[in-house]
Amino acid sequence: ENPEYVAQFNARIDAGGFIEPKDWMPEAYRRTLVRQISQHAHSEIVGMLPEGNWITRAPSLKRKAILLAKVQDEGGHGLYLYAAAETLGVSRDELYEALLSGKAKYSSIFNYPTLTWADIGVVGWLVDGAAIMNQIPLCKCSYGPYARAMIRVCKEESFHQRQGFDLLLTMMKGTAEQREMVQDAVNRWWWPSIMMFGPHDHDSVHTETARWGIKRISNDDLRQKFVDATVKQAEVLGVTLPDPALKWNAERGHHDFGTIDWDEFWNVVGGHGQCNVDRLAERKRAWEEGAWVREAALAYAEKQAAREQR
Ligand code: FAQ
Numbered sequence: 001e002n003p004e005y006v007a008q009f010n011a012r013i014d015a016g017g018f019i020e021p022k023d024w025m026p027e028a029y030r031r032t033l034v035r036q037i038s039q040h041a042h043s044e045i046v047g048m049l050p051e052g053n054w055i056t057r058a059p060s061l062k063r064k065a066i067l068l069a070k071v072q073d074e075g076g077h078g079l080y081l082y083a084a085a086e087t088l089g090v091s092r093d094e095l096y097e098a099l100l101s102g103k104a105k106y107s108s109i110f111n112y113p114t115l116t117w118a119d120i121g122v123v124g125w126l127v128d129g130a131a132i133m134n135q136i137p138l139c140k141c142s143y144g145p146y147a148r149a150m151i152r153v154c155k156e157e158s159f160h161q162r163q164g165f166d167l168l169l170t171m172m173k174g175t176a177e178q179r180e181m182v183q184d185a186v187n188r189w190w191w192p193s194i195m196m197f198g199p200h201d202h203d204s205v206h207t208e209t210a211r212w213g214i215k216r217i218s219n220d221d222l223r224q225k226f227v228d229a230t231v232k233q234a235e236v237l238g239v240t241l242p243d244p245a246l247k248w249n250a251e252r253g254h255h256d257f258g259t260i261d262w263d264e265f266w267n268v269v270g271g272h273g274q275c276n277v278d279r280l281a282e283r284k285r286a287w288e289e290g291a292w293v294r295e296a297a298l299a300y301a302e303k304q305a306a307r308e309q310r
Helices: 001-015 025-048 050-052 061-086 094-102 117-135 142-172 176-195 219-237 262-272 274-288 290-310
Strands: 247-249 252-254
Touching: 001 025, 025 050, 025 061, 025 094, 025 274, 050 061, 050 117, 050 274, 061 094, 061 142, 094 274, 117 142, 117 176, 117 219, 142 176, 142 219, 176 219, 219 252, 262 274, 274 290
Parallel strands: none
Antiparallel strands: 247 252
16 A cells, blocks of 8 residues: 555544545545444444334334334435445445355344334434444544434434433333333343443454544444433433443442353353344345345336437
8 A cells, every 4th residue: 555645544543533435545445434433333223123012013103103213214224324335345245245154243232132112212312322322433434425424314213212212211101010011121121222332442353444544433332321321310310221230330440240141141142042033033034025126126127218319
C-alpha cells in the first residue's frame, strides 16, 4: 500500500473526517467494514422474525399497528445497511448467500424465542435499548455511508424502545398475572441483552475497528452505560433485574454486575442457540418464495432498458 495514501487516510480519520466510497482505503479497512455492516444488516432482517411471530396475536389494533411498523422498520434498516455494504464493492447476493449458508454471523440475541406478549415489550425496551446504545456512536463512525444510515436507524430505534417501555408500563398497571408475565420476560432477556455488546474488551479481537474510528466506544464501556441507564428504568417499571450482584458502586460511579455466561454466548454465536436453526430456515424460505419477485423485477428492468434503446 502506498505510504502516502496511508498517511492521508490516517490523517483524515484522526481529524474526525469521513471516508467515502470512492476514496482510497486500506484493504483491511474495507474488509472489516464489510464484515461489520453485513453482520449488522443480517441482524436486522433476522431480528424481524422473533417479533413478526406476534403480529397476528397482538392484543389490540393499536398494538398491532405499532408492531407492524416496527418490524417493517427493521426490514428497512436491513436494506440501508446492505446498500451501505454494497458501496464497498460486494454484492447483496454474496452477502445473503453467506447468511443463508450459516457462514456469516448475526446478533446472538435473535436466537432466543419470544414466548409471551410481554416478550414483545421486553425486546423493545432491552434489545432496542441496547441497539441504540451501540448505534449512537456509529452515527459518527469514519465511513460516511454507514454513519449516515445510522442517523435514521437510531431515530427509528428510539421509537422502538419507547413503544416497548410503554407496552410494559401498561402491563405493569394491569393484573398480577400480567405483572408476572413481564417479570418472567425480563428474567429471560436480561442476560442475553447484555451479551449483545460482544465479548469483554480483552477478548474482543477486532481492535482495528477502534483504531479506524469505526467502533468509537468499546464493548465493555457500552455495556456499562447500558446497565447504568437500564437500572433506573427498571425501577420506574417496578421490575427486578435478575442479577443478585447488581449494585451501585459509588467509588466507580457505576453499577457492578455479575459474571456473564460466556459459554452460553459462544454457543449461540456458534449456531447452537434455541432458535438458530429455525431462524435460518425461515430466512431461506423467504428467499426461495421471493424468487419470482426478483425475477419479475429483473424482467421489468430489462424491458425498460430495451424500450429506452429504441
Ligand atoms: N452476536 O472482536 P469483537 C439490531 C462476534 S441490533 C453475534 O468484539 P466487533 C436492531 C463478532 O462479530 C444488533 N456475534 O467484534 C434490532 C466477532 O466475530 P467475527 C446488531 C457477535 O465486530 C433490534 C467476534 O464475536 N447490531 O439488530 C456478537 O469488533 C430489535 C469477536 O467480537 C450490530 O451489529 C453478538 N452479540 O464487535 C433489530 C451493531 N458480539 O466477525 C430487530 C454493529 C460479537 O470475527 C429487533 N456491530 N460477536 O467472525 C458492532 O458494533 C460490533 O460488530 C459488535 C462486535 C459490538 C457487535
